[in-house]
Amino acid sequence: MQTIDIEDFSKIDLRIGTILRVENFEKARKPAYKIWVDLGEELGVKKSSAQVTKLYDPENLIGMQVLCVVNFKPRQIADFMSEVLITGFSDPNGAIILTTAERTAPNGAKLH
Template sequence: MQTIDLEDFDKVDLRVGTIIQVENFEKARKPAYKIWVDLGEELGVKKSSAQVTHWYTPERLIGRQVICVCNFKPRQIADFMSEILITGFTAAEGGIILASVERPVPNGSKLH
């Protein structure tokens, strides 16, 4: 495993936000959703493409707080511009389990 300095970690802007809208992403190569996340007053609403269809329906995602990387360059995915990366872990059974918080925190809060 490669090690990094604290300064390297500090460059990654990890924040919590609440999912406010989800749509099926029909043009994605692999099953995915278009997801809009409210990241608070400073960052506003950002969108992401996420391959989380294995464990989550759109209805189960609305209102869920997720941890996002907010300072990656935007990435074009088919006809959709993904502005953030919603983080998660690969489950033993396959699919992605979203990274989240134990208790509700204000949208836009930074991970320390």
């Protein structure tokens, strides 16, 4: 494993946000959702494409707080612009387990 300096880590802007809206992403090559995340007053609502269909139904995602990388360049996926990366961990079967907080945090709060 390659090591990095704290300065490298500090370049990644990780923020928590609340999922407001979820739609099936029909045009994605792999099963995915279009997700809208409220990242607080400073950043507003941002869109993301996430391949989390194995463990989550759209209605169960609404209101969930998730950890997002907010300073990657936007990425075009089919006809959808993904503005943030919602983070997660792979389970033994390759399904993604979303990264959340053990308590509610203000939308837009930065990970330290």
